[in-house]
Amino acid sequence: MILVTGATGMLGAHFLLELTRKQQSVRAIYRSETKRDLVASFFAYHHAKDLFSNIEWISIALDHPQEVEEALEGIELVIHCAALISFDAKDEKKLFDTNVSLTRCLVDTLLAKPARLLYVSSVAALETEDPSYYGQTKYLGELEVFRGIQEGLEAHIVRPGVILSDFFWKSPSLSLFKLAFRLKHLCFEGETGFIAADDVVQCSLKLIDQKEVNDVTLVSHHMSYCELINTIREGVGKPLATKAFSKDKLLFLMRLTQFIKRLGFRRLVLSRGLIETLYTKTRYDSLDTYEVFSSIPQRDFKQFVKELAVTYKREKGILY
Secondary structure, rough: OHHHEEEOHHHHHHHHHHHHHOOOOOOEEEHHHHHHHHHHHHHOOOOOHHHHHHHEEOOOOOHHHHHHHHHHHOOOOOEEEOOOOOOOOOHHHHHHHHHHHHHHHHHHHHHOOOOEEEEEEEEEHHOOOOOHHHHHHHHHHHHHHHHHOOOOOOOOEEEEOEEEEOOOOOOHHHHHHHHHHHHHEEEEEEEEEEEEEEHHHHHHHHHHHOOOOEEEEEEEEEHHHHHHHHHHHHHHOOOOOOOEOOOHHHHHHHHHHHHHHHHOOOOOOOOOHHHHHHHOOOOOOHHHOOOOHOOOOEEEEEEEHHHHHHHHHOOOOOOO
């Protein structure tokens, strides 16, 4: 049996869908009935409604060792997707608790079990110059897994780039689609690696079938944020953004929105960490550099983004 943490998130739901399609026995951790219902809707969205009933759902706290130990009963593989993504300084404690402390608790419990571990990290863990706090916590989470490996745990680490998918439009990475539809002329100069959620799942499951490689970076295509925004806009026939919005101007806008927030408006999404990400240019090892993934077909990523843009426009009822 396979245990999936973070099962109600975008990537966790994709793992559940693929595993149930492969007729694997799956146990999934959830904390919210609403989010579990969202996964049920995701299965229905992909014409797999009947498969949802094959999942064994349990509600536990990953920071309670006794509950984690009970959840691991009969488990052969743990896919650890549970994580928090945030670039807001006010979330630093939550980031450490979720991305580091929960991973430490899971690794400690697994050391006394025969189960293997697949840890879903992030390319953010590879940041070296002015790393985000999110990236630092993913790196520290990796260190907990490497410690477990040294102590006898069989584990693999995958570091996906920015993950794109349909359906989960409120996920942090998919907010880029909302941004692309709202911006008429502006884009951002940063660059990073992207990958489809389905490809993360396929590569991860391929990785755990071999023992030669312990950790990999999962990036299928590098794009600037400006190129991504324009690919989205091109996919739905909108004019391309041509003006690069300067980092200084966005920092000024951040300070302005912070002032507006103090006047009593709701929490705003701009943060220094997010802005740094939008203007940082980073490149990583791509999927084609790993022999283990040579049998996995490479998708036309730009066409994939265009198709997502069409789906986003249709499902959001956008008329223009």
